[in-house]
Amino acid sequence: MTGSRDGRLLGVRRVGDRAVLAELDGLPSVLALRASLLADRPAGVAELVPAAATLLVRYDPAVTGRAAVAGALAERVAGLTAEDVDQPPSPHDTLTVPVRYTGPDLPEVAEATGLDVAEIVARHTAPLYTVAFAGFAPGFGYLTGTDPVLHLPRRAEPRTAVPAGSVAVAGGFTGVYPRSSPGGWRLLGTTDVPLWDPDRDPPALLVPGRTVRFAALPGGAA
Amino acid sequence: MSARELVVVATGPLATVQDPGRPGYAELGVPHSGAVDAPALALANRLVGNPADAAGVEATFGGLRLRARGPGIRHVAVTGAPGPVVVDGVPAPFGAPLPLRQGALLELGAPTSGLRSYLAVRGGIDVPPVLGSRATDLLSGLGPEPLRAGDRLPVGTSAEEFAGADQAPCSAPPEEFTLRVLPGPRDDWFTGEAAERLCSARWTATSRSNRIGIRLAGPPLDRARAGELSAEGMVSGALQVPPNGQPVLFLADHPVTGGYPVIGVVLGADLPLAGQIPPGAGVRFRAVR
Numbered sequence: 001m002t003g004s005r006d007g008r009l010l011g012v013r014r015v016g017d018r019a020v021l022a023e024l025d026g027l028p029s030v031l032a033l034r035a036s037l038l039a040d041r042p043a044g045v046a047e048l049v050p051a052a053a054t055l056l057v058r059y060d061p062a063v064t065g066r067a068a069v070a071g072a073l074a075e076r077v078a079g080l081t082a083e084d085v086d087q088p089p090s091p092h093d094t095l096t097v098p099v100r101y102t103g104p105d106l107p108e109v110a111e112a113t114g115l116d117v118a119e120i121v122a123r124h125t126a127p128l129y130t131v132a133f134a135g136f137a138p139g140f141g142y143l144t145g146t147d148p149v150l151h152l153p154r155r156a157e158p159r160t161a162v163p164a165g166s167v168a169v170a171g172g173f174t175g176v177y178p179r180s181s182p183g184g185w186r187l188l189g190t191t192d193v194p195l196w197d198p199d200r201d202p203p204a205l206l207v208p209g210r211t212v213r214f215a216a217l218p219g220g221a222a
Numbered sequence: 223m224s225a226r227e228l229v230v231v232a233t234g235p236l237a238t239v240q241d242p243g244r245p246g247y248a249e250l251g252v253p254h255s256g257a258v259d260a261p262a263l264a265l266a267n268r269l270v271g272n273p274a275d276a277a278g279v280e281a282t283f284g285g286l287r288l289r290a291r292g293p294g295i296r297h298v299a300v301t302g303a304p305g306p307v308v309v310d311g312v313p314a315p316f317g318a319p320l321p322l323r324q325g326a327l328l329e330l331g332a333p334t335s336g337l338r339s340y341l342a343v344r345g346g347i348d349v350p351p352v353l354g355s356r357a358t359d360l361l362s363g364l365g366p367e368p369l370r371a372g373d374r375l376p377v378g379t380s381a382e383e384f385a386g387a388d389q390a391p392c393s394a395p396p397e398e399f400t401l402r403v404l405p406g407p408r409d410d411w412f413t414g415e416a417a418e419r420l421c422s423a424r425w426t427a428t429s430r431s432n433r434i435g436i437r438l439a440g441p442p443l444d445r446a447r448a449g450e451l452s453a454e455g456m457v458s459g460a461l462q463v464p465p466n467g468q469p470v471l472f473l474a475d476h477p478v479t480g481g482y483p484v485i486g487v488v489l490g491a492d493l494p495l496a497g498q499i500p501p502g503a504g505v506r507f508r509a510v511r
Contacts, residue, residue, distance in 0.1 A: 013407035016487030019457050021407045049248045049455030051479055056455025061490070134251035135453060135479035138362050141251075142453075198352050198364065204250040 007032055007080040012070040015056065020066055022055045022073050027132050027144055030055050031088040031209045032080050033073070042072040050208045051133045052142075090209040094128070095193075097176065099167050100217045103187035105155075109169075113149050121216050123147040124188060129174060129212040134204070139178035139196030141206030146174045158184030165190045167214065174214075176206070226292035228343060230373040231327065234285020237369040238358035238433075239347050240340075241277040247353055248478040254458065255359035258433055258474050258497030259338050262302035265390055266342035269299035269319045276346030276378070277356035279369070281339045283500065284332040288341070288375075290322040296377060297344040298322055303336030303498055304394050317392040319344075336395035336498035348378035360433050361475040395498040398424075401488045403461065403507045408451065408483035412463070416443040420461070420469075420485060421509050429501040434477075435462075435470040436499055442467030443485060453481040459488035459496065461507075471505075473497060 007029035013021040024030050030050050037048060037057070044064030049056035059069050101121045109120055129145035151172045159182060162168070166177045168185035177183060178196035195205050206212070230237070240263060243256020257263035257280055267276045279286065284305050290296065297319040300307050307314045308329040314320050322328060330339055349356050349366050358365040369375075409417060425440040443463050455478065456462065461469040462482045471488065473496065488496055489510065499505060 014404060014487075015407045015455075015457055015484070016404050016459050016489060018490045019455075019487075021454060047246060047248055049478060051454040052452040054452075054454040056457070058457065133453070133479060134249055135477060136251065138247075138251045138364065202250065203247070203252075203353065208249050 007077050007085045009074055009077040012073055014066060017066075018061055019056055019058045020069055020073070022057060022077075024053055024055065024077070027052055027130070028085045028088065029077070029080070031130070032084045033077055035088045035090070035209065036076045036080065036084070042069065045069065045072075049133070088209055090211070092207055092210040094211040094213060095205055096213045096215055097167070097191050097193050098215050098217045099125075099189040099191050101189040103166065103168070103189045105168075105186040106188060109150070109152065109186055109188065112152055115149065120150070120188065123150055124169075124174070125214050125216050129214075131206045131208050131210045131212060132173070133208055134206070137178060137181055138198075139204040139206060140175055141204070141208070143174040143206070143212055144172070146172060152186055154184035155186060158182055162187065163190065165192060165195075167191055178204075226290075226294065226296060226345070226377040228288040228347075228375040228377060229291050230369050230371055230375065231287035231289055232285060232371055233369045234281055234283055234330070236282040237286050238280050238360070239277050239349055239366050239369070239375070240280040240357050241355055242275050243357050243474060244353045244355035244359075244364070248455070251362070251478055252353065252364065253359050253361050253475050253478060255357040255365065255474050256355065257340060257357075259302050259340065259494040261494050262338070263340040263342065265317075265392070266299045266301040266340045267346075269301070269317070269390055270297045270342050270344040272342055272344060272346050276342065277349065278340050278342040278347060279375075281330050281341060283337055284330045284339065286330040286339075286341065288328045290324060290326045290328070291374070292377070293324060295321045295323055298328060299342050300330060300339055301342075301390065301392055302339040303333035304392055305333035305339060306331030315389065317390045334394070335397065337500040338497055343377050345378040348376040359475050361477060395495065398504040398506065399495060399499050400506045400508055401492045401496055402510045403486040403488050404511075405486045405509060406484075407487075409485050411445055411447055411451070411483040412485050413444050413446045416445075416485065419443060421507050425469075425505040425507075427499045427501050427503050427505055431499075431501055433473055433475040435472045436496065436505075438469050438471060438505060440468070443469060445483070451481055451483050453479045456480045456484070457487060459490065459493050460484045461486045461488070471496060
C-alpha cells in the first residue's frame with residue numbers, strides 16, 4: 001500500500017435484485033469501504049464480500065433498494081480519508097505464520113526466478129501481507145503484498161491433493177491451504193497454524209483486512 | 223434425551239440435510255448453502271409446527287426411504303417437487319402433515335415434475351450445527367455428509383404449535399422453466415448477440431448440474447473482450463460464463479468468489495423455481511429491467 005490516495009468509486013454495478021458490486025480503484029479502497037460499512041452498517045445491508053478491486057454488497061430488498069445502497073456507497077467512499085485508505089482499521093493483530101520452507105516446488109521456483117532457496121525464503125518472509133479476500137475454500141485467504149519476483153503463474157498441472165497447511169504462491173498472491181484439497185499453486189512450505197476451525201470465533205484466522213507475516217522456522221531448506 | 227430418530231433405508235440419487243443455510247460467512251469463504259428451494263422447506267416446517275430454521279431432508283429426484291424409530295408418533299410433511307408419498311405401502315397425501323408410528327416406513331417416489339422434495343419432521347433433524355447451520359454444503363464440505371443408507375437421523379424436540387393447515391397448496395413446477403433475469407454486472411464483457419441469445423435461446427439443463435450450479439447447454443455466449451476478470455463476489459442466481467460460453471446458473475452451494483464474468487442474475491423470487499429444474503429440462507430467460 002503505497003502513496004496517499006483517498007479512495008475512488010469507479011462505479012456501482014447491478015447484481016440481480018439483492019446485491020450491487022462496488023468497483024473501486026484497488027484493494028486498499030475496498031478494505032477501507034468495507035471497514036466503514038462494518039463500523040456503521042446502512043439499513044438493510046446484509047453481507048459484504050470483498051475482492052481485489054470490488055466489494056459485493058448484499059442487501060435485503062424488503063428494507064432497502066439498489067439506489068439507496070448505491071447512494072450510501074458513494075457517500076461512504078467520498079468520506080474516506082487518505083489515512084483510512086492507507087491503513088484501514090482492522091480489529092485483528094498482525095498474524096505471524098511460522099513456516100517450514102521445504103515445499104516441493106522450491107526447485108522450480110528457484111529456476112523460474114533465478115533465486116536460490118535462501119533468497120526465496122528471504123523474499124517471502126520480508127513483506128507485510130494483507131488478506132485481500134476469501135474464496136476457493138473456507139478459511140482460504142488471498143494475500144497481497146507478495147514480492148513481484150515471486151509473482152508466478154499456477155502450475156500447468158494442478159495437484160489432486162495439496163496437504164493442509166501448505167504455503168503457496170500464484171498469480172501475485174500468497175495463500176495457505178486450510179485443509180487438504182486439489183490445487184495448482186506453487187508450494188513453498190508448510191505451517192502448523194490451524195487456519196480454519198469452525199468451532200472457533202471467528203473460524204478463519206485469515207480475515208479480510210488482517211495483516212500477516214511469514215516467519216521461517218529452522219529446519220527448512222534455508 | 224429423545225431416542226426418536228429416522229433411519230435412512232435408501233437415499234435416491236442424493237439426499238442431504240438442509241435448513242436455511244449459513245449466511246454471513248461469505249467473506250471467510252463459506253458458501254450460503256441451505257435448501258435450494260427454501261420456501262418449500264419453510265412450508266414443510268410450518269406444516270409440522272417447526273420453527274422456520276429447523277432442518278429437514280432435501281431429496282433429489284425421490285427414492286428416499288426412511289423408517290421411524292423410537293417411541294411415539296411424529297408428524298412429517300413432504301413439499302417441493304410433487305410425487306408419490308407412501309407410508310407402509312399405503313399412498314399418503316403430499317403437502318400435508320402425516321403421522322408416522324414407530325417402525326413405519328416412509329417412501330418418496332420420483333417426482334412427477336421438478337427435482338427436489340423436502341421432508342420436515344416435527345422437532346427437526348437434530349444433527350450438530352456447524353457455523354449455526356445443519357445444512358450439507360457440497361462445495362466446501364461443511365455440515366453433515368450426504369445421507370447414506372444406514373444413517374440414523376436424530377429427531378429434535380423443539381417445535382411450536384401446529385399451523386392449523388392440514389393441507390398446503392403446492393404448485394407443480396412446469397415442464398419448461400422461464401426465469402426472469404437482470405442483466406449485469408458484467409454484461410458489457412459480452413457481445414450484443416450474446417445478450418440477445420441469452421434470452422432467445424432454449425437452454426438445456428445438463429446432467430452435470432448439482433447444488434453448486436446448473437450447467438446449461440445452448441448457443442455459445444461470446445465475449446466482446448479478451449483478458450481475465452479478477453475474482454469478485456458471487457451470488458445465487460448468477461449466470462457465470464466460463465470461456466466455453468456455456469453459462470452456469472449458481473445455486474445455494476456456489477463459490478463465494480469467482481473469476482468468470484456474470485452476464486446476468488436471476489431474480490431472487492425465481493431462485494426456488496430454478497432449484498426445481500431437473501437435468502434435461504428446457505430453460506428460458508426473460509430480461510427484466
